[in-house]
Amino acid sequence: MSQPKHTHSSGNVFADLGLENADELHLKSSLTILIRRLILERGWTQTHTAEVLGIHQSDVSNLIRGARLRHYSVERLIHFLNQLNYRVTITVEDATADAREDSTSESHGVVIEQIVSQPVGHSKTS
Numbered sequence: 001m002s003q004p005k006h007t008h009s010s011g012n013v014f015a016d017l018g019l020e021n022a023d024e025l026h027l028k029s030s031l032t033i034l035i036r037r038l039i040l041e042r043g044w045t046q047t048h049t050a051e052v053l054g055i056h057q058s059d060v061s062n063l064i065r066g067a068r069l070r071h072y073s074v075e076r077l078i079h080f081l082n083q084l085n086y087r088v089t090i091t092v093e094d095a096t097a098d099a100r101e102d103s104t105s106e107s108h109g110v111v112i113e114q115i116v117s118q119p120v121g122h123s124k125t126s
Contacts, residue, residue: 028069031077031088036064038084053083 007016014029015022039049039060046060053060062068063080078088 024074025069027074028072028077029066031074031081032063032066032069032072034086035077035080035084036066038081038086039064053080 010016012022012026014025019025044052046057046064049060050057055063063072081088
């Protein structure tokens with residue numbers, strides 16, 4: 001029996017699928033996953049989350065399900081993280097410098113690094 005064909009991922013499923021704006025979609029999904037995780041870890045209701053983020057409860061529902069991501073800009077998702085008492089730092093590196101230093105690396109580009117501080121002053125609400 002022959003082995004099934006497979007392709008190694010680039011680390012960005014959106015790029016692997018050939019979608020336009022793959023880097024932006026990857027960043028938006030990463031930020032959304034983090035927002036969802038924080039909400040669930042805190043045990044917040046969608047209503048409480050909506051109050052904290054300044055959006056409607058139905059928007060929170062869509063956000064935590066990853067639905068309608070195209071309706072949110074990267075800036076707005078970062079704002080939501082700020083409302084959750086986290087900061088996001090974006091680091092841009094010269095990809096050509098990386099390529100010269102590490103000839104074994106397969107992909108180079110803008111590096112997005114999320115640096116989060118400890119949450120301050122938010123308690124769980126049921």
